[in-house]
């Protein structure tokens with residue numbers, strides 16, 4: 265498989281070039297030259313890791329059996345709530361968020377196929393969950409170190425604890441600013457020649473290695489629940505892009521619904537056909553606080569005109585008030601506790617009056633947002649063992665003003 269930029273279809277890249285560059289040199293995003301149509305009969309009755317290696321070998325041109333076995337070593341349960349609604353729990357990986365899937369695949373893939381003697385620095389800006397998943401995946405991987413930038417006081421207490429407690433080759437920086445500031449510093453550093461010596465590598469959802477592994481769970485579950493609608497809590501559109509790719513490959517996926525918080529850039533596009541990126545707003549679903557979804561260009565590449573977009577996709581924007589309401593309601597009706605991100609997807613069912621079979625992609629464990637969720641449901645949430653263990657560890661981080669030059673000196677002095 266070859267890859268092109270969303271802005272130029274003439275120059276072709278290999279998957280490894282696409283992964284190492286992250287962003288195409290012209291500023292576009294990498295996409296496959298053509299999404300392969302598969303014969304889904306060949307995908308029935310495979311285990312999750314086996315389906316993963318078969319599906320992903322279409323894109324990576326390698327034998328991925330071992331990578332998939334190591335990366336996807338946790339359960340992916342589909343919970344049936346009633347006749348029509350099921351929840352796909354994507355949070356049973358080590359950091360209790362769906363980002364473990366792609367981050368773990370990426371780290372195992374690089375470890376197996378790109379071992380080098382040079383020390384590489386994986387630089388990530390995070391609004392909460394990416395940093396933890398990437399750190400956990402690259403923890404103690406030889407010749408890699410991870411540097412995480414997160415907005416101080418704008419992630420949940422437990423997310424912060426998770427980001428700052430890995431130690432070893434993982435380094436956390438608390439930036440006095442917003443997530444947008446963190447992302448800006450990371451972007452600027454990649455463009456700055458002085459940073460070349462740090463061998464920077466990106467691991468945000470602009471990187472194809474962070475998108476493609478997520479195609480697997482949509483494919484896997486769609487074969488068990490063909491034609492269902494999928495409702496996906498959406499921020500930067502990485503997870504939802506993976507669902508659209510699964511659909512284009514021929515897996516039986518119905519309507520795709522982007523559930524956003526009150527950052528409503530995508531909702532406005534859906535209602536008017538006009539795309540206007542905005543500044544991000546802080547909400548209860550903080551991992552989705554995005555005003556300019558970085559994968560929008562990929563979605564547009566797959567559905568170039570507005571009528572195609574509307575035919576395949578619906579978008580909702582959900583307020584903090586509704587997030588609280590649906591955490592309460594879901595607990596009351598189903599005795600099932602959800603995180604604030606997943607709550608946007610539950611709200612979407614009611615907002616769009618979805619009647620048929622629907623699957624909600626549940627993106628994080630509610631225990632990561634315990635203080636807020638417990639207030640809604642009036643009961644204690646059981647903490648998963650992995651999270652509990654991490655909470656016992658000591659944390660450390662570096663405080664930084666939101667300027668690239670401070671990151672430069674930090675990296676220069678890092679052992």
Ligand SMILES: *Cc1c(COP(=O)(O)O)cnc(C)c1O
Nearest residue numbers: 393499500501502503551627628
């Ligand atoms: C990252 C994240 C999202 C948003 O995913 P995107 O791929 O950025 O759209 C939603 N929920 C949780 C819990 C997340 O960590």
